[in-house]
Amino acid sequence: MASDAVIELRDPVSRIPRIGPARAAKLAEAGFRTVGDFLLALPFRYEDRRRYGTIGTLNPGEASTLLVRLAGVRSTRMRRGGLRIEAVADDGTGAVRVLWHNRYPSFAVSAQRGGALALYGTPTVGPRGELRLENPETEFFDPGEEADPLHSGRIVGVYHRAAGIGSRAWRTIVRSALDKLTRTPRSASGGPAEIVAALETAHFPERMEDVGPAREKLVREELLIIAAGIEAKRTRLRQRRGVMLAADDALRESARRILPFALTRAQMRALKEIASDVSSGRSMARLLQGDVGSGKTIVAGLALLLAARNGVQGALMAPTEILAEQHAASLASWMEAAGVRLGLLTGRTKGRARAQLLDTLSKGELDVLVGTHALIENPVRFRRLGLVVVDEQHRFGVAHRARLFGKGESPHVLVMTATPIPRSLAWAIYGELDVSLLDEMPPGRSPVVTRVREEKARERVYRFAAERVKAGERVYVVVPAIAEGPREVAATRETAQRIAAFAPGVAVGTLHGRMRPEERTRVLEDFTSGRVGILVATTVVEVGMDVPEATFMVVENAEVFGLAQLHQLRGRVGRSHRKSWCALIVGDRATEEARARLSVLEATSDGFVIAERDLEARGPGDLLGVRQSGLPSMRVADPVRDLRRLGEARREVVARQSAGESIASDLFGFPEAV
Numbered sequence: 001m002a003s004d005a006v007i008e009l010r011d012p013v014s015r016i017p018r019i020g021p022a023r024a025a026k027l028a029e030a031g032f033r034t035v036g037d038f039l040l041a042l043p044f045r046y047e048d049r050r051r052y053g054t055i056g057t058l059n060p061g062e063a064s065t066l067l068v069r070l071a072g073v074r075s076t077r078m079r080r081g082g083l084r085i086e087a088v089a090d091d092g093t094g095a096v097r098v099l100w101h102n103r104y105p106s107f108a109v110s111a112q113r114g115g116a117l118a119l120y121g122t123p124t125v126g127p128r129g130e131l132r133l134e135n136p137e138t139e140f141f142d143p144g145e146e147a148d149p150l151h152s153g154r155i156v157g158v159y160h161r162a163a164g165i166g167s168r169a170w171r172t173i174v175r176s177a178l179d180k181l182t183r184t185p186r187s188a189s190g191g192p193a194e195i196v197a198a199l200e201t202a203h204f205p206e207r208m209e210d211v212g213p214a215r216e217k218l219v220r221e222e223l224l225i226i227a228a229g230i231e232a233k234r235t236r237l238r239q240r241r242g243v244m245l246a247a248d249d250a251l252r253e254s255a256r257r258i259l260p261f262a263l264t265r266a267q268m269r270a271l272k273e274i275a276s277d278v279s280s281g282r283s284m285a286r287l288l289q290g291d292v293g294s295g296k297t298i299v300a301g302l303a304l305l306l307a308a309r310n311g312v313q314g315a316l317m318a319p320t321e322i323l324a325e326q327h328a329a330s331l332a333s334w335m336e337a338a339g340v341r342l343g344l345l346t347g348r349t350k351g352r353a354r355a356q357l358l359d360t361l362s363k364g365e366l367d368v369l370v371g372t373h374a375l376i377e378n379p380v381r382f383r384r385l386g387l388v389v390v391d392e393q394h395r396f397g398v399a400h401r402a403r404l405f406g407k408g409e410s411p412h413v414l415v416m417t418a419t420p421i422p423r424s425l426a427w428a429i430y431g432e433l434d435v436s437l438l439d440e441m442p443p444g445r446s447p448v449v450t451r452v453r454e455e456k457a458r459e460r461v462y463r464f465a466a467e468r469v470k471a472g473e474r475v476y477v478v479v480p481a482i483a484e485g486p487r488e489v490a491a492t493r494e495t496a497q498r499i500a501a502f503a504p505g506v507a508v509g510t511l512h513g514r515m516r517p518e519e520r521t522r523v524l525e526d527f528t529s530g531r532v533g534i535l536v537a538t539t540v541v542e543v544g545m546d547v548p549e550a551t552f553m554v555v556e557n558a559e560v561f562g563l564a565q566l567h568q569l570r571g572r573v574g575r576s577h578r579k580s581w582c583a584l585i586v587g588d589r590a591t592e593e594a595r596a597r598l599s600v601l602e603a604t605s606d607g608f609v610i611a612e613r614d615l616e617a618r619g620p621g622d623l624l625g626v627r628q629s630g631l632p633s634m635r636v637a638d639p640v641r642d643l644r645r646l647g648e649a650r651r652e653v654v655a656r657q658s659a660g661e662s663i664a665s666d667l668f669g670f671p672e673a674v
């Protein structure tokens with residue numbers, strides 16, 4: 001290949017000079033498959049090496065970049081195996097002691113070689129009052145390289161080490177990639193020259209103030225591509241053919257007869273939207289979004305009834321076994337009255353019972369199967385699956401969802417979620433779905449009176465709990481479990497014992513993920529019926545539990561939970577016309593900041609507001625559970641700051657596409673080759 005050949009952003013990394021097959025393989029393994037991938041690994045920090053700091057003018061606590069040589073290099077093996085290296089750095093204006101911990105032998109070799117190096121760090125004052133540098137970032141130069149305009153005499157980017165390539169080598173390779181880079185890449189956000197210039201500046205800025213705008217260009221490009229990707233997925237979903245399900249008057253009439261209450265307007269609107277989707281000939285792909293307690297289950301139940309009446313089967317998948325059991329119980333009570341044959345399949349359905357259930361299912365003698373998401377992991381055979389409802393409660397992963405929309409048959413899909421998802425993120429996560437919003441609570445609900453309480457108020461809190469139980473109501477006490485396992489068991493047991501002392505005469509039960517299914521079912525039944533008045537539980541109660549008599553929720557060590565999660569927990573009470581309360585007990589060691597954060601829950605019961613606050617405080621990973629969040633992965637955009645602008649990007653994409661323009665970016669590899 002001619003050495004002056006231009007490389008494209010979508011070429012494999014191996015086209016970059018200095019990257020041989022071995023390095024290319026390592027890079028690909030680390031996620032850098034194309035030239036574009038490689039160039040999107042932007043510096044995490046920039047150093048102004050136009051003028052180095054001098055040792056003579058170092059001040060403790062002030063970060064500085066120095067160009068030095070080392071003397072008196074000594075290395076000792078640390079207990080953990082790494083090397084501890086000590087040296088004196090000198091730049092002609094003075095000397096300073098430098099310490100590195102936990103380094104590889106190759107680092108010691110470089111340090112002993114005697115060439116120039118750049119150090120970046122913040123000096124501290126040592127035991128004898130002398131200045132020293134501990135674990136500074138270090139860049140060894142090859143002979144003469146300290147004068148190389150790539151690494152010195154300019155603003156340089158500092159890169160994360162990846163695929164065994166350190167910052168300096170990374171910089172060198174980026175330079176050679178940029179030098180060979182095409183001048184005509186496809187770009188979604190502007191002209192090709194602009195995108196090339198933005199990359200150049202983001203890696204090798206002439207002035208610090210140019211970095212922001214250059215990165216912003218790349219962020220905009222990325223947001224447009226994420227938006228275009230979601231739109232493409234949306235279009236694909238819309239093209240799936242689906243079985244036509246029609247609602248007739250007889251169905252409406254029987255639904256009215258068996259329902260234990262009148263639907264809210266929001267529930268009726270959602271049902272209409274669902275009915276219109278499933279009668280269109282295309283497959284439904286719809287999100288039912290509604291705050292905790294807004295009544296999503298009954299909407300799902302009616303959709304399943306509609307499917308059953310049209311002679312197709314339905315599946316309802318819950319995130320936990322407890323919840324699957326609850327759903328099955330609450331749906332069975334009225335669905336069976338409507339002649340719907342309902343089955344429950346969980347991990348505890350075993351042996352004969354399981355075989356029999358699967359047999360009736362495949363023969364079509366069962367209309368609705370309720371289970372955990374194991375249903376898609378080990379697909380069971382339906383005779384004619386027409387509708388899948390996923391009670392997601394923000395726990396189900398996108399991977400699971402993707403499997404639902406798999407090839408072949410395409411059942412209608414309804415995903416239910418509570419709303420700890422700010423609008424800005426909702427579209428990023430669920431953008432390919434149509435949305436029905438339950439923005440109205442069933443009548444007679446009043447907000448859960450919520451108070452943040454100190455530990456010293458605990459006795460009062462539990463006396464109040466005892467009063468609630470004596471009034472025929474129920475109380476949840478949630479304890480954080482650091483990890484699942486024995487700790488979980490101990491935490492619930494200890495708390496239960498403590499409560500028993502404050503609330504004599506009240507039956508206290510415990511519930512945690514380690515319990516055998518039979519025990520769990522028994523406790524839940526006891527709690528539902530009132531034989532157990534106070535239920536001490538880990539966050540297994542977070543999702544979906546529905547015991548309308550529960551009026552008081554106590555959360556121990558509330559500071560360890562996110563706001564959205566506490567809001568979910570709190571949603572376990574206030575599920576009837578009764579007045580309800582929530583006490584958030586904060587540990588003595590909780591910070592003021594944590595207390596202030598929790599007070600948001602005292603002030604509002606709006607899931608959207610709470611989710612926004614959580615997003616600000618903890619970021620979307622925490623909000624949604626990092627792995628499962630289903631956020632598109634972002635390379636330059638910031639998930640908190642920039643994702644809010646995705647809606648705007650989407651409008652632009654839709655407008656431009658409907659004007660006949662196609663959106664493509666070589667940098668972000670979109671559209672993927674089909």
Ligand code: ADP
Binds near residue numbers: 261290546
């Ligand atoms: P979520 O949306 O959190 O899943 P659920 O579906 O569990 O909420 O419903 C919460 C409670 O409200 C349940 O006890 C349910 O029976 C009840 N409910 C649902 N819809 C109505 C309604 N229209 N009128 C009265 N109660 C309702």
Ligand code: MG
Binds near residue numbers: 296391544
């Ligand atoms: Mg629910």
